[in-house]
Amino acid sequence: MGDLVLRSDDKGVATLTINRPDKLNALNVPVFEELEAHVADIEASQDSVGCVVVRGAGRCFSAGHDLGDIATGEKLPRPNYQPLVIERLANLPQPVISAVHSHCYTGALELALAGDIVLASENAKFADTHAKWSLTPVWGMSQRLPRRVGKTKAAEMMLTAQTYSGRQAETMGLANVCYANDSFYDDVAAFCNVMLENSWFSLRALKKLLRDTDGLDLSAGLAHEIYKSEGVGPDMQERIAGFGKK
The missing domain is CATH 1.10.287 (Helix Hairpins)
Incomplete structure (x- = not known):
């Protein structure tokens, strides 16, 4: 596999790290291709992988769909490729944890919503900015976001394109827990370890x-x-x- 999505395994936790820090982990087709390859391997690894953590390298989780790729036209391996990969991630047999620090905008939020549980840092920034760019969602926002936070709060997020902090995300139920920035990944690891003590x-x-x-x-x-x-x-x-x- 390449180096756009890195995998590390520790005590039953498979961590998938989006690794385009110079582009704020913006999501392009090659990222999704590597993500799908990892997901396929994890699907077949139920004995050795108890849960999956999705996170971003460097300064943030992800700034979202790579607007440069949208502008120039993407070459997809098959129609509706990105939402199908997100759905495959969401449907892994193992619990999926989205670990969100700093930017998590639009396409990145759609990816994070594939997690069964969302853990946020205090500096997390969640937003759906489809309306800002004259776009409508095709990666699951209109379905997963209302199921997570309720229809009226989802409408607020989608129609205003406002940004919400980690603490606000915790309050509205978008994030299960909000942790301090300095201890974030230690807290994520502890959360996973407690969960994996169960069957x-x-x-x-x-x-x-x-x-x-x-x-x-x-x-x-x-x-x-x-x-x-x-x-x-x-x-x-x-x-x-x-x-x-x-």
């Missing part, structure tokens, strides 16, 4: 259950949970026996 089987099963029941009414969702969930994991007996010995 990896359950982490995958719970993510699938949430995804499969999204949009169902209560009765249909309850029926799905009862009859179609993943059930008991292979490590259940060992975990219960270990608890009994404490």
